Every structure is written in C-alpha cells, then in structure tokens.
Amino acid sequence: MTATTAVTPPVPAAPVAPRVPVSRAYRFELVKLVSQWRIRLLVLACWIAPGLFVAGVGQQSTLPSDTLFGRWMHATGWAGPLVMLGFAGTWALPLLTSVVAGDVFAAEDRLGTWRHLLVAVRSPARIFVAKSLASLTVILLLVAGLAVSSTLGGLASVGDQPLVGLDGHLLSSGDAAGRVLLAWLAALAPALSLAAIGLLGSVALGRSPMGLLLPPVVALAMSVAQMLPLPVAVRLALPGYAFISWNGLFTSPEQLTPLLIGVAVSLAWTVLATALAYVLFVRRDFTNPADDGSGRRALTLGVLPLAALTALTVGAVAVTTTSTGSGIEQAKVQKSLATVFAHLYRLQTGQLHRPAVTEAQLKATAACTKSDGQAAQEGAGNDWRCVVSWHLPGVTAVTGTAVYQLDITSDGRFVADGDGPKEVNGYFLVRTSTGDAPNPLWQFDGNVDLLDHH
C-alpha cells in the first residue's frame, strides 16, 4: 500500500472515543422533539385551549354536568381544572402521550437515523435514557399546561370561591387549590404509565403505526374496563384507575386507599413497561437494516410481563383489601348519599337565608333499594331508589323525607336526581354570590368508596 501524500506525519494511537453524556443526549433529543411542528402545536394547545374552554363554559348557561364537578363551574373557578382533569384522563392524556412517547423511537426508524445516532452517542442505553427523559419532559410540560391553563381560565372567568366537594362539604379556596394540585399530580401516575406503554410500543413495534396507537388503545381499553361490572380488586389493579381515584381527595375524610393503590399500580406499570422497552431496545441489532425491533418475540416479551403484573396486582389488592365484589353495597350507598345530602342541605339553607343548621343536627339517614328490592342489593345501576330522612332542628316531632333516584356507575360514582318533594329537591333557582344557580339538592354527584368496609 502506498500513501498518496508524500509526507504524512505519524499520529499516536487514538483512544477509544468516550460515550456521550446523558445530559447532552437528552438536550439533543429535546431539540428534535421541540422542533416538530406537531409538538409545538400541542404545547400551544395545552397552554391555551383549556383556559379558553373553561372560561367559555363558565359563561354558558348550560354546564357539562355529566362530567364530575361540571355542575359547579358557575360556582367556582376551581371546578374548571377538575372538569379538565376528568376529560384529560379519558381523551387528552392518552393522545398526548401517544404523540410524544409513542413515536420517539419509531421516528428514528422512519427517518433511518439509528446508525447515525449510535455512531454519535455510542451507547444504546444512554440513547434510551435520553429519549425517555426528553419524552417525559415534554409530557410534563403538556400536562402542566392543561392544569395551569384550565385553573387560570376558571379563576379568571368565575373566581376564587369555595368548592363543593364530592360529599357536598365546602372546601375553602386554599384547600381547593391544594387538592386540585394533588389531583393533577395523582393523574400524572397513570399518564406516565401510558407514556411508558407508548415507549414500549414505539420500541417493540418499530415502524408500524400501531406503536403510535398503543397508548390510546390501552387507555380506551382501561376506560371500557372501568365501565364493566368488574370486581373491585381487578378495577384497582388496572393502571387507568388513578384517572378516577383522585375523586377521593374531594371527600371528607379523604378516600386515600383507592387513590394510593391506583397511583402505586400506575407507577408499577410505568417502571415495568419502561424496563421492558429498555431490554428490547438494547437487545436490538442495529447493524441489520431489516431489523426494526418488531417481531413476535418482541411483542411476547412486551406483553406477557405486563399481563403477569396485572395478575399479581389483582391478587395483591384482593388479599390486602379483602375486596372481591363490586364494592358498591347498600349500606355504603346509604351512608354516602346521606352524607352528601346533609352537606348540601346545609348549603341550601344558607342560600335560602334560613336559620343555619349543622350536619350533626340534621342526623340525615338514607334507605336505598335496588330494583325495588327484587335483585341483589349491591352493584352499579340506575335502578337505585333512596329515601333520605332528616330531623329539622327544634322540631323534634317532624322528620323530613326526600326521594332520590340514583344512577351509580361501576367505579362508584353516582348522580342523585331529586324525585320530590319539589320544595326540597325539585328544580328551582337560588340566589348565590355568583348569580342564580339550581337548587343544590335537585341533582348532585357523589361517590361510594369501593374499599370502605363500614
């Protein structure tokens, strides 16, 4: 062999090039993500649209009362971020996580840039960490936008009034603010589990668009599962339950056990799905252009451990909480309804400028039957009928009664619809500090603690 140059100075042997630090790889991934118009559009949408939506709804005469806290959007600005959270758990967060995490690995396959990236970073493990952290950053930015924007929209359009909790008790503005923040933080856990599923799909399905679809598909499956009459242990063992269990923050006392179980399950899914994605990614053969990481083995390795985790958590929840049925039992329904009624009766009394009463004075109780007593007295359904009784203070001989039809969904949430007498729970307007509002005892939301054993 001959060199083409006449004089070429000898050079010392070069040391092996160091791997690129994760911090630099993370910045590189972030630059790539943020440069995509769809990510920029999402960030803008998440920081602007919820505020406009909440402010707009706050000015409408019709409220989204089918969404939790929707009926209170005229009463306080703190209802806005909670309505947004309910909507986000079903639609927005699965879609956001799919667009960000569901594509972060597959994009390199589409662009054919894996080899370039590997040569530059020299470590598949660091690429994985950098991509995961960059996705997490963008997802957190999007979720923060949803929360902040909807809160600001609510506060700006309606104001900083106390919030009526799910059991009817009033939460001061400061208390409501703290709980709204906690609720969004709790919902981050299932959002992260969807993001991890997105990462796993993006790694395991390669160029296939199914990787992008995986988080919404899983989220939809989880939502459908929550609508089914599943045993409570199964319900809590699914990662999507934390999108619902934040409801427990708005009762007194708080229903923390389902919330903590939901968060723990979501985090377990996050860790396992991320670990599986990591294993699949570092085992991939990047020298073979035909190998995009997908394949039956990858799918098996991705799905089976998650199925095992579900089985394990179902068993663990069943054993530790001794809950195997639907969790919606007659006694719990009666207790929950009576509690909400008492709190809202007190609220109504104030709004009608009647002499103040306390819940203790009312001694409200409820007697509920399902299917007119013809069926088992437990489980979800819209065939619950309840009679609430209470004592009027100072009138010992008189006991008030009111009838409610309850529509209870499988996750324990119910809507109570007043069925007379109309002076108590009929539709009429009451004057409040924020304007005329429907009688609070006419229709209201509540929830049954599925793990309560009282």
Added chain:
Amino acid sequence: MGLMDTLHAVRAHGITKCFGDVVALDAVDLDVTQGQIHGLVGPNGAGKTTLLGLLLGLAVADGGRLEILGTPVERALAVPGGVAGFVDAPGLYPSLTARQNLAALAALRGLGSGTAAIDEMLGEVGLTDVADDKARGFSLGMRQRLGLAAALLTRPRLLVLDEPANGLDPAGKRHVHRVLTRLAADGTAVVLSSHRMDDLEALCSEVTILATGRVVFSGPLSKLAAENRELDYRLRTSDPETARRLADGTSGVRIVDDTGLGLRQDPDVLVVRALVAALDELVAQVVRSGVAVRELAPVVSPLEAAFLALTEHQEAGR
C-alpha cells in the same frame, strides 16, 4: 507502537462477519493509510456497507482483527475518536434546518463548534445558501452534502462514507471531490463506497473490490487496469477507412462490432479491442499514415471493466 502502525488509519485482517447463516464478510483484509482515499467497490450485497459499519463501530467482527487509528476494536461502538461518516444515508432530522442539524450534532458530541465553524462546513459543501432551510425539503444530493458537513464537524482522521456521490449534481460532485481531496491532503484517511466508477477513478488512489463478502482485488488503480488484459477503445479519426484497414493489419488488435455494445452508431468511430501495447502500435501507424486521431478512449473505464470481469468471475464461481 511503531511508525508503520501509526501510519495506518485502518488495518483489517481476516475480518469475518455473519448475520445468521449469511456470511456478509469472509476473511476480508483492508489497509488504509493516512491521507489515502480508498474506494470500496462491489455489487449489491457484496458486504460493502457491513465493512463500513465495522469501521464506524456499529458492529464488531465475528472473526479477524481490526485496528483503527492504531487502536484495536474489540466491541461495538468502541472505535477511537476521530472516526466519522455514515452508512446507508446521512442521519439528518427533517424538522431542523441545515444549520440546526449541524449545531445539534456539534452540541451532542461536545465539539463546542461555534457558528463560524458550522458556516465554514456549510460553505465547504456548498450549502451556504440553504443553511436556514429545513432539511425536509432537501434533495438527495443536498442531504449527502449535509451529511458530509456533519462528518467534517468532528475533524475526522478517518472518514467513512457510503455512496457519498448518490444524487449529486455536477456542482455538488465538484464540492464533494474538492473537500475529500483537501481532507486527504491534510492527512485524513477516507474510505468510501460507490457504484460510480468515474468518481472512484477521479478520487481514489487505491480500491478494494468485494464480491459475495470476499476481496477479489485490492491495490492501486494502475495495477487493476494492468491486470485486466484487453479493453475496448473508441477510436475517432479523420479517415475511418484507413484506420480500419490499419487496425485489421495490426497484430493484437481486433475490430469489435459495436452494435452489441449499446453505443450510438457513428461512422467516424472504430471500436477496437487490444492490450495497451498493441493499441500504442496502432495509434503510431495511424499517425504515420497521415490520419489525425481525434478521440481515443476506453468504451468502459479500466476500473469498471476490471470490476465487471472480477465480480462476474466471482459470481460465476459460486
């Protein structure tokens, strides 16, 4: 480490690489010295990209010994610093501009390259005018040039390029040739694969021809041409009839029927097959006869002819 070792940018001996049952490289030797532009030629599936991938550290050989810039490569992604390039296609991000692609890569590799350095690289490959355009709209040739600029950012001592001439227009080709020649003059070793024989002839001092994973030739281009016995030449003269008569009578020269060569029919052109020595004799006779030689060129370049002969022979022997 001795002088001979340090002069070599690449020393590969007995390199073997398999993908399952497929032998991609079979006992391949490759030596590339500093300042040399080394061409890698071979039909599709010959193992060129696999070999380039090994040089970039994307994979590690199953057998043999590979030394890059004096450092043995024993595991994947563990090549020395100073190696840059691309295989298959340059890795570019369409949502970033040309300048942003380079800036992001410079930041990733901790090069600390300022705007001036990036502008200089863009200028070198002739992309200054589109520096702030998104790479999404770039043609293949522009992408190739941007990929080359990205590789240059690292100030490589070994540059590995897979088909860098793909999609280049004449101006782009000129830019790339100029850059590669300058790099080589500065001591950088360049290993490039190409299907364009004219590019390799213009750029490379040495070539390695691969066929079905094996080296069928490695050495200087002149040696390759000499090893190939006879070539077809186009001979255009002022008197084709006389030239034909002289060619007929010259020992070692045969007139070739050019209808089967896929060439444009031209009555002034004679196609002859000969060794260089016999061709020299023919030309001398033509000139002595008072006939002007207006054009003399091989129908197929020596490298291409050798390539075809060697690879077809290898394919036939399988």
